[in-house]
Amino acid sequence: MPCLKPEVHKNRFAKVYLIGAEAYHKAGDNAKAAELINVVRARAAFQKTNTSAQNAEAASALVITASDVSVDFILDERSRELFGEWQRWHDLVRTKSLVRRVKAWNPEAAPYIQGFHMLRPIPQSQIDRVTDRPKFTENPGY
Incomplete structure (x- = not known):
């Protein structure tokens, strides 16, 4: 089996966790959703050039709580993690938020x-x- 590039592994890792977070959110368990999102955010905070203490500080700065979790928050996190993978339209349609989010965030297309x-x-x-x-x-x- 061919080995995928590290960037691909990183995105697949995030995708699985974010799918899980969305499922937990829809099931009403925002604490578990936040826990999964925090795993992704901690991985994103890690820098090889940082010390352990710097990485821990960077990860703790990104920690969210259950009250932060919403469909919009998860969609924003997906857009950061899966940027350039051409999934955005599908995510927005699947969550029935395409029109609302385009009107809110894309003034050129909003009209x-x-x-x-x-x-x-x-x-x-x-x-x-x-x-x-x-x-x-x-x-x-x-």
């Missing part, structure tokens, strides 16, 4: 974002390929 953007447009070439069933239609709004 244009609408509920139908929760679905992507279907390419016309794909619609045209469906020939053995009733007419395949585009998602509403496109």
